[in-house]
Amino acid sequence: MTRLQGKTALITGAATGIGFAVAARFAREGARVLIGDRDADATAAAVARIGDAARAAVLDISDEQSVAAAFADARAAGWTPDVVVANAGVQLFGQDAPIADLDLAVWQRTVDVNLTGTFLTIKHAVRAMRDTGGSIIVTGSPTGITGEGRAFTAYSATKAGIHGLTRTVAAAYADRGIRVNTVVPAYTETSLVTTITEDPEARAAIIGRIPDGGMSTL
Ligand SMILES: NC(=O)c1ccc[n+]([C@@H]2O[C@H](COP(=O)([O-])OP(=O)(O)OC[C@H]3O[C@@H](n4cnc5c(N)ncnc54)[C@H](O)[C@@H]3O)[C@@H](O)[C@H]2O)c1
Secondary structure (H helix, E strand, O other): OOOOOOOEEEEEOOOOHHHHHHHHHHHHOOOEEEEEEOOHHHHHHHHHHHOOOEEEEEOOOOOHHHHHHHHHHHHHOOOOOOEEEEOOOOOOOOOOOOHHHOOHHHHHHHHHHHHHHHHHHHHHHHHHHOOOOEEEEEEOOOHHHHOOOOOOHHHHHHHHHHHHHHHHHHHHHHHHOEEEEEEOOOOEOOHHHHHHHOOHHHHHHHHHOOOOOOOEOO
């Protein structure tokens, strides 16, 4: 199928994991895809795997100049995105913790990427789309809805913030033809969750909480 023929999509965190799977699928659907990631080597490898339909957009979503430069670069190349997937995120396993034991620095590093970085990505996506309309898709998490990640205070709080941010931006720009939605992936075995994947007890517990007992696969 080619449901995205003629579209250009910027996907952040697309060098690996869920973001790469989205980029590869979008390309199969006919889109041109900008691989937005802070890891330049992994971005180059992802572009090579997808081929001519892909272009690198190396950026750090927590740095506004870097995000603005990536959008300017895309525009200059004739690759202004119609679709932006704000997907990049971090989960600081071993550092994120129940609140009484959570260091301020860990909280701030998580907020800088997951919440501020998503804010900056959406802000510049809206600027790119406000005269033409478009679609913004944001990667949320069950932890931001259910509170199930008891040891992941910072991560869960940033994901809850993302869900609220998405609704607010969706309402604010609906009349400009910009759609803004959050997707909530279930547990997916990527490099983000290696700590869970390598711990049989933790893995069984998290899969056990998924109603149909199945996890997402890439
Ligand atoms: N894996 C899961 O079970 C799961 C479940 C729910 C939600 N999520 C969310 O899905 C998204 C993707 O996660 P994943 O599991 O594919 O992780 P991943 O670690 O495989 O990929 C994350 C990518 O984001 C990039 N990245 C990190 N910080 C960045 C920054 N500041 N600027 C630009 N790029 C940056 C990394 O280089 C990496 O390529 C995240 O937002 C995560 O919170 C994951």
